Amino acid sequence: xxxxxxxxxxxxxxxxxxxxxxxARILMDLQEIIRxxxxxxxxxxxxxxxxxxEKCGNAFLGYCGxxxxxxxxxxxxxxxxxGGSKVLHDGDIVSLDAGAIVNGWYGDNALTVxxxxxxxxxARRLMAVxxxxxxxxxxxxxxxxSLADVCGAIxxxxxxxxxxxxxxxxxxxxxxxxxxxxxxxxxRPNYPLPRLKRGMILAIEPMITLxxxxxxxxxxxxxxVTSDGSWAAHxxxxxxxxxxxxxxxxxxxxxALPEQLGISL
Ligand code: MF3
Ligand code: CO
Numbered sequence: 001x002x003x004x005x006x007x008x009x010x011x012x013x014x015x016x017x018x019x020x021x022x023x024a025r026i027l028m029d030l031q032e033i034i035r036x037x038x039x040x041x042x043x044x045x046x047x048x049x050x051x052x053x054e055k056c057g058n059a060f061l062g063y064c065g066x067x068x069x070x071x072x073x074x075x076x077x078x079x080x081x082x083g084g085s086k087v088l089h090d091g092d093i094v095s096l097d098a099g100a101i102v103n104g105w106y107g108d109n110a111l112t113v114x115x116x117x118x119x120x121x122x123a124r125r126l127m128a129v130x131x132x133x134x135x136x137x138x139x140x141x142x143x144x145x146s147l148a149d150v151c152g153a154i155x156x157x158x159x160x161x162x163x164x165x166x167x168x169x170x171x172x173x174x175x176x177x178x179x180x181x182x183x184x185x186x187x188r189p190n191y192p193l194p195r196l197k198r199g200m201i202l203a204i205e206p207m208i209t210l211x212x213x214x215x216x217x218x219x220x221x222x223x224x225v226t227s228d229g230s231w232a233a234h235x236x237x238x239x240x241x242x243x244x245x246x247x248x249x250x251x252x253x254x255x256a257l258p259e260q261l262g263i264s265l
Contacts, residue, residue, distance in 0.1 A: 004181040005173055007199040013240050013249070015105045016175065016201060019056070020238050020249030022100040023107030026050045028252050030070070030098070036090040036116040040072045044083025047098065059099030059106050059178045066222065070098035071110075073223070078166055078207050078215050078232040080222040090116030093123050095234040099178060108174050108203045109250035110236035114261075122210060123231055124261040126163065130208040130233035131256035132265070133157045133186075137204045141239050141246030147182060147193035154206050155187040164209035164230065171205040174238055196241045204246070205236035 008016065029050050030043060047069035051058050060066050066080075073081035073095040074088065081095075088094060097110035112127050136157040140149040158165055171184030182194060186206045211230025218225060226232055235256070239246030258265050 005194060005200050006175055006180060007197055008175060008201055008240065009199065013199065015103060016107070016238070016240070017249045019100050019102040019105040019107035020109070021251070022054050022056050022102055023098060023109050023238070024250040024252040026054065026098050026100060027096055027109055027111055030096050031111065031113055031255070034088065034094060034113055034115055036088060038088050040074070040081065040083040040086045040088070043072050044069050051100070054100065057101030059101050059108060063178060070096060072096060073232070073234065075231045076225045076229045078209065078224045078226060079169055079234055080224050082220060082222055088115045091118040091120065093119060093127065093231060093233065095232070097234065097236065104176060106174050106176070106178050107250055108178060108236060108238050110205060110234050111255060112233040112235065113255060121263060124263050125161070125265065126208060126210050126231060127233045127256040128258050128261050128263060128265055129158060129161050129163060130206055131235045131254060133206045133208065134204060134235040134237060137206065138237060138239050138246035138248065141196060141202055141204065141241050143196060143198045143241060143243050145196050147184065147196055148188055150202070150204060151185050151193065152188040158206070158208055164211055164213035164226070166207035166209065166213055166215055166232070168215050169207055169224070171203050171236070173201055174203045175201050198241055198243065200241040201238065202241065202246065203236060203238050205234060207232060207234045
């Protein structure tokens, strides 16, 4: 449905960038408080304070009845974890996913970070591969490419590591709503995808696991975990399709480069 993908003007993109900047700042501020002993409820409460401070809307709270300020997904939780009594421990990994609304325009972004100082080498590799896969996808988000080039770049980068690529959740267009056309799988699908045009806005979000790609949703109807209990990572940026690749609207420093995590890929 290429004709249903909105094309945003430079002026609209500058408004989306404002929403993206706030979304990114909220994630960076949240990342600062991640430490062993904190509960996911405390993270959610701090997010509430950040949204108040930024005087922006919250893209997730109330979305299809979602009860949290953001999604907080620990270890085998892939996405949509809800803040609660869970305590973070040294060596855990936690994914934070948050979106701001500024003047009716939406931002969406996510990252995975290690807790404390004893995160396993395997988990650090998972985070590094997932962040790099996101950037391989962003690189392909350029005018004239097929959307399948974005999807394929993510799949091709992840494949040699034999990690699981989650299939039940996908990236998406974002703009005046949290979810717009198109859907963006993290693998090359067996159906044709539209051509990309300058000004399309994409939220690209690989969700990668150390084991199976299969997931299931818990009793709370939100928290999504791997079917085999393997750990998962999730990185996301909102980008505008540009002439030379995706223009990142949720710009923030990278946190999972191999050299930052003391590994090589
Ligand atoms: N970033 C996720 C997405 O794009 C999270 C949204 S689910 C919500 O789908 F319910 F929390 F909003
Ligand atoms: Co998203």
